[in-house]
Amino acid sequence: MSTYDEWKQILSGIPLPAVFVDLDAFDRNIKRFVEAARAVSTRHSIRLATKSVRVPALIRRVLDSGMPFRGLMCYAATEAAFLAQQGFDDLLVAYPTRQASDVAALKQVHASGKTIRQMVDSLDTARVISAGMEGVNRPFEIAIDIDMSLRMAGGRVHLGVRRSPIRSVEQAVELIRQINRLPNLRCRSVMGYEAQVAGLADQNPFKRTISPIVRLIRQKSRSRVSDFRRRLSEQLEKEGTPLELFNGGGSGSVNFTAAEPWLTELTIGSGLLCSHYFSYFSNIAPEPACFFALQTTRSSDPGFMTCAGGGYIASGEPGWEKVPLPYLPEGLKLVSMEGCGEVQTPLIVPRGSSLKAGDPVLFRHSKAGELAEHFNQYHLVSGNQVVDVVPTYRGLGQCFLG
């Protein structure tokens, strides 16, 4: 990991704001996650969540790493079509769509001979896709999304994401059966994402008081999730329709999810760039690999320094954990009344700091992929040198969900 002085050298002459990916750290993270999974089981392949990268050159780097990464988990049909054009294959669109334009995009990729699957969680949505696939020369692959949230008190307590209504083995089996009866479709794939384990940090410094509750939720969920996925897999085997693809997990659950032999693959994304939220899980240990740098432009008072830019707030439940974190030089703090602003970000500078106007400050984004929506290019750094500058989706003129 480079020091602040080394970063200053790396950044010199580059107009800020700019994003920097430490490729050495990124590669080490790839290895770390694979080793964490492999320490538990060697049977799963790993699917890369593209939403957590959004830079084709980095997506390619992961797939070419020689590690067991196979295929991409995409977040939009149009994204999958774009990635197919860029030469990628084995695309799982993990979130449903009902738009004719999206179905047309899926159909085009399918017709090109590539492997693409679309997630659904209702027969109604499957029917929309079935109708749109009229005329295909081989069935289009559908995957179903099962709800892995922790529900208690008859559903009055719901801990997890609100996505799929498929919550029992019977419902899942029935949906798969019905989808397989629709024209132009085939369903042998299931995804069950345990968001309240894989995406819920148990050492979040911004929510210390609820950490014990989070640990309890994660612990209780793990056995229920595992049990549900095992029962579903067994039932489908019994029915004579074993799953060809069974996806689970995320960066925050890699070593838990890998313990399930009935899954065929795990998903990993955010942990590779390691946005700051992914430093708050007790069971994974990635290192920061992605930073944005701002220039300091002025000082309103002694002990304060203001940067240009910085308001790259992450999506999800609002809170300080969604705000970028000053990283280097050490000891800088955000001003609570302003946070990271639309065009200005003031910082509290620690006593004795030599930071002066014009110096750069490095930050970490809360989420791994969303930063790419603010920048056209990422600077790739290795051995304290910028070795390449590569376009983000945005830099390639692409914006899939706005």
Ligand SMILES: Cc1ncc(COP(=O)(O)O)c(C=O)c1O
């Ligand atoms: C369906 C699904 N699988 C897996 C993940 C995990 O991705 P990451 O490793 O980037 O947290 C997510 C993240 O939201 C998801 O929605």
